[in-house]
Amino acid sequence: MNAVAAELREILKGPVLVGEPLRLHTTWRIGGPAGLFITPRNEEELFAALRLLTQVGMSWIALGTGSNLLIRDGGFSGAVIHTGALRDMEFHEDGSAKVGGGLPVMRLIRQCVQRGLAGLEELAGIPATVGGAAVMNAGAGKQNLAGVLEGVFLVGPEGPEYWSCERLDLRYRASAVPSDRIVTAAALRFGRASSELLAKTVKQRLLARRQAQGVGKPNAGSVFKNPPGFQAWRLIDDCGLRGRTVGGAQISEKHANFIINRGGARASDVLTLIDEIKKKVQKQTGIELEPEIRVIGEA
Template identity: 40%
Template sequence: MARQGRTHAQPRRTSNQRRLAAAVAGLKGTVQFDAPLKDYTSFRIGGPADVLVEPADIDDVVCLVRQTRAQKLPLFVVGGTNLLIRDKGIRGVVVSLGRLRAIKEEPGAVLYAEGGVGMPTLIGYAIRHSLAGLEWAAGIPGTVAGCVVMNAGTRLGEMKDSVKAVRLVNMQGEIVDLPVSEIPFAYRRATLPPGIVVGVWLQLKAGVRAEIEKVVKDYLHYRRDTQPLTLPSAGCVFKNPPKDSAGRVIDSAGLKGAQVGDAQVSDKHANFIVNRGQASAKDVLALIRKVRAAVTRKTGVKLELELKVVGQA
């Protein structure tokens, strides 16, 4: 008798697909293959990840790091605001810490926040508990982890002013706690060992709730008046030149409103590029080149990117 063939044969997995599946096997969190990343960036721009993982907890992060390392796959964390993902996305494993959202108060006006806590959520918690020290971050939409990695800041202060210690899962899958004295901070950058920031201790101070709320509200009003907060953006695109403002230099070169596709230099603040609807990473990068060239030609200033660009073109 002839053998009956399989009528619903599954396509054979490639070697890379098998490695990706092994890297995420057994995780408690959510796993999506070929996942679009635009909803995980403040720019609302970005191609797909080979696989996107939202770990359920820190143990999940440890497991994911170890399995990804065993499969020799690249690992990338999304979560900051100053990020542009190119249109063909990111190869390997992409991690969002959105489910790591615990906050707890410790003695001595210290808050511990897991890496996926949004800064607006953390500021709200601090206000309710009459803790001062995070007012500088009013209006920053990124996560705690992202703000540490990029040493996020405003004219009122920056992340290094608040950090007491950082909890990291290193690339061997070990949990390491680093005091702030072991973390070199610079302008919009923290030099950390390779790994994933999963928690941060913040040294705050007891304050008066009404006074803290007033500072936050006043600064939010200032940001709304001076920055394009109603359109998707990645915050400031360029670092400020020495003793000057990138926004002022770009404005002086006549570039407010300059546009490539749906990417536009903001009319409100020239150091912001906004997504007017369907902007691609290609549009943004073309506009960045246009701004840089014009500023250098007209003012002699060479602008340095604050924006982090990742992924495949």
């Protein structure tokens, strides 16, 4: 591990961390250590790092804000590639833009409001990066990434690539991007609206989100996808699971599709709750809930 870290230090200008606690990088504040933790500053650095990792046979994952990730208590023994430094923004007269994969979606939305660019304002308050939002096809209200995305610039083991929307196959909280590709930037095309109207929508969405989802403790948003025709929170609630606690993890009293970290929760506590929810909802309703969150790492 140390030899790979030393070689990565030659490639990257930023720090190469060994054993970085991943709970510091997830909104759940849960997760064991990373074998290696790096933050490449551009596509070239990223590709050079991936080439080395491929040579030495070390796996990797991308990490944005960690707002949809449950990292197991044993951590992830490969390399965690944090996209936080990929934040460039380029806006064009015709309403198109190219923005970095590590850019916070909220920062992008603020720019869109100023520039009168419509299409993402209903996503205000989602604590995502652009890359994470593209891969998950994040959405809220009537909008999602698919509505504005033209394609993404990725880097994989073979180098930089561009995937159009067709290849991305964006679906409800899912896409075809495999785990060895890192989205470095997104090509977007917006509609037009007045800055006043956009600002009003953003304000409303932030307020509504605080009212419905202000659970007051670390969480990862909705744990399960809504099955067609149903709301996951209602199915969980109808099974009497609201407030159920395992270790430091609890099904939120306020929003039954959120699991909160009341302090010191382990990934295993969350996984036990997820398992209980799935089994009880299946038994009582016959509906199989599918997790929206992604589970990564070793027990």
